[in-house]
Amino acid sequence: MRKWNIGWGAVSHCNMNCQFCYSKHRRKYSNDLVFDDWIKFIDENHSKINTINYGTGENTLEDNWFKLVSYIRENYPGIRQALTTNGYLSEAVKNPKNMQIFIDAVDEVDVSLDFCDEKNIMSFEGNQKHMSGR
Numbered sequence: 001m002r003k004w005n006i007g008w009g010a011v012s013h014c015n016m017n018c019q020f021c022y023s024k025h026r027r028k029y030s031n032d033l034v035f036d037d038w039i040k041f042i043d044e045n046h047s048k049i050n051t052i053n054y055g056t057g058e059n060t061l062e063d064n065w066f067k068l069v070s071y072i073r074e075n076y077p078g079i080r081q082a083l084t085t086n087g088y089l090s091e092a093v094k095n096p097k098n099m100q101i102f103i104d105a106v107d108e109v110d111v112s113l114d115f116c117d118e119k120n121i122m123s124f125e126g127n128q129k130h131m132s133g134r
């Protein structure tokens, strides 16, 4: 059976407000599904999934996201799980429970940074300069 590598935007909200954010409209105009929906989805589709990369918003803001990755590791250990984070992960894992789940259940982390300073990372103008290489 063909297996899929999926990108999952479980959480769309974020602790940052980048002007160039591709998901800002989604978080403004639609609601996220809830934990029970996530579990139903994975229970029904796990056999077709090879890997999951969690992105879109900052998933580590939600304790339920940690519960989700833990549930998947426990019940479907063949699924590889990766996280794209803006760096808030480092705050979220100060909670020892989250840290343990992170160690047990997350196989890969990508930290998505466009600039190293707050002024530019929050600025659309800064992003345009970045995109055009100026």
Ligand code: SF4
Pocket: 014, 015, 016, 017, 018, 020, 021, 022, 023, 024, 056, 057, 058, 086
């Ligand atoms: S950190 Fe990422 S998800 Fe959050 S507002 Fe910026 S671009 Fe959007």
